[in-house]
Amino acid sequence: MATEAERTKIEEAVVEIIRNGDLETLSEFSIRVMLAERLNIDFSGLESKLLVRRIVESYLLSLPDETENAVEVVREQSNKAPHCISYNICELSNRRSVSVKKFRGDTLVWFSDFYEKDGNQFDGGISLTESQWSAFKQGISAIEEAILKINSQKRSIFVIHETTHVYRGKYNSSPAFTPQRIIPIPNTRLSGRNYSCWMRQISFVLNQLKIAYVLTQPCPDTTPHDEAYSEKAAQAKAAARKWVDDDYLCRLTILNSLSDHLYDQYSKRMLSSKELWEELKSSYDEDFRTKISHVSRYMQYQIVDGASILEQVQEFHEIADAIIACGMRIDENFHVGAIVSKLPPSWKECRMKLLKEDWLPLSKLMYTLRAEENSRNHHSSNESSTYSRPGNKCVSETMKRKRLCYMCGNEGHMSKNCGLRKWVESSNGRNNANVPVIDEG
Structure with missing residues (x-):
């Protein structure tokens, strides 16, 4: 990396070479050769080339307008093609840049892509003629829209x-x-x-x-x-x-x-x-829902794998509560049958057992679903746990000793203290109750 003193020295030498040279035949390559002979410095590296290029362009921009319109610097192509007039527009990255060139009488928009081979640097890329550039420019908005889509x-x-x-x-x-x-x-x-x-x-x-x-x-x-x-x-x-x-x-x-x-x-x-x-609006917009939309949600609801079955059943209960709030009644046996029919395919065996039950109130269904889901979760956790090795019965025996509330299927309390039991008892006292009454066997 050149120091500030070296950069100043190089800049003065470049300006002197341009002033004393013939601008019609002068190129960046010839300028670098003269600098190497004069300063005894190697200018074949990428940073050195870019430094010389910036100094040349800065000098040209400082010239008066009439001189700048009359004189253009000829830039060298690394593949030693015939000389062409070139203006550097912008740098896209360390290796890529955009320039406009006058080559063999044609004006080209040149997208340069510098690469190295056998220790030498070459300038690759693509060039667009004026007509091709016009077509490309007209398609820029379509390109941006396609990227967004x-x-x-x-x-x-x-x-x-x-x-x-x-x-x-x-x-x-x-x-x-x-x-x-x-x-x-x-x-x-x-x-x-x-x-x-x-x-x-x-x-x-x-x-x-x-x-x-x-x-x-x-x-x-x-x-x-x-x-x-x-x-x-x-x-x-x-x-x-x-x-x-x-x-x-x-x-x-x-x-x-x-x-x-x-x-x-x-x-x-x-x-x-x-x-x-419109269907999403009719199903989930509170201000737009009607009795028919609630019934439609109730009929189309499906319990799926990948989420808690009990949470989905609870959401299904909320849909039923919305129907009841609209003044319609849902029979308990009908509601229980609907829940069983909406169980996912992975619960096929459990669904078949439930369909064979002669007496299946809502509380018993919730208890069965809770026990089945806990069993499945326990089985899946045992597969990845070190306690699931043969001979280790600590976890399974502990799970067996846990007691569940037979009213709601939750752990941590007895059925006499269950909130669902209080709700059922309060429902028994209402006449023409919309919510099915659940009695203890």
Whole structure:
């Protein structure tokens, strides 16, 4: 790395060589050769080449306009091609840069890619003619849109609100911050209870992707037109194709923002983005729900693997409570049968045993499900625990000694102190109760 004194010495020597030389035939290579002879320094390295180039360009920029328009420095190509006039535009990285060159009468936009071979540095890359550069420039917006669409199709969508205005309230002041480039952050995934928060964030995402219009606008008409309207017909077909693509992207974006069990539920159904949007609104928007929507949720609910069965059953109870709150009654046997029928395939044996029961109240069902889930969790933990080795019965015997409440299936209390028992007893005292009464055997 050259010191400040050496850099000053090199700069003075370069300026002197340019002033005393013939600018029509002078090149960077010849300048470096003269510098090496004069200063006895090796200028074959990349840093030395870049230093000489910056000094030459700085000197040319300091020349008067009339001189700069009349004189151009000829830059050397490492492959020893014929001399060409070149202007360095920007550096993309340590090895890549963009420049504009006049080569054999043609103006080229040159994307350089420096590489080393056998200790020598070569300048590779691609060049675009003026017509090719014009076509490339027109497609930049399409490239940016394609990048945005590809990134939006990932399982987890990330986006942030663009800062354009400060909260003004009663004031009409100008923005305190300049607009910033959008950078991604994780968005909220719909679980069923956070619809309002999810709806605000997914609406922002769809608006940023410029595909929210498919939720309110139908697909453009592509009915054949007369020959006089062939241009309008082509535009209509192009608009229809864009609408179909945006509708597909909008549907995927909405599905990707759902929780796992909702994704499994809705991804199997062939719904358009608008149909999916309306169904989610009717199912989870508290202000939009009706009796029919609650019943629809009750019928379509499915218990899946990968999550706690008891938590999903509790969520199913909440849907039933919403139906009861609307003034409709659900028979206990019907509700128990619905829970059994919605158990996942991995619970097939348990479901078959429950279907053979002659008497299966809700409390007994909850106790059975609790015991089955604890048994499965205990079995899976034993497989990875050192206590599951043959001969070690400490854990299993301890689990066997644990007592469960036969009313709710929970541990830590007896049935006489169970909250479910108090709820059942209070339900027995009401006439025409909407919630099925559960008596102890």
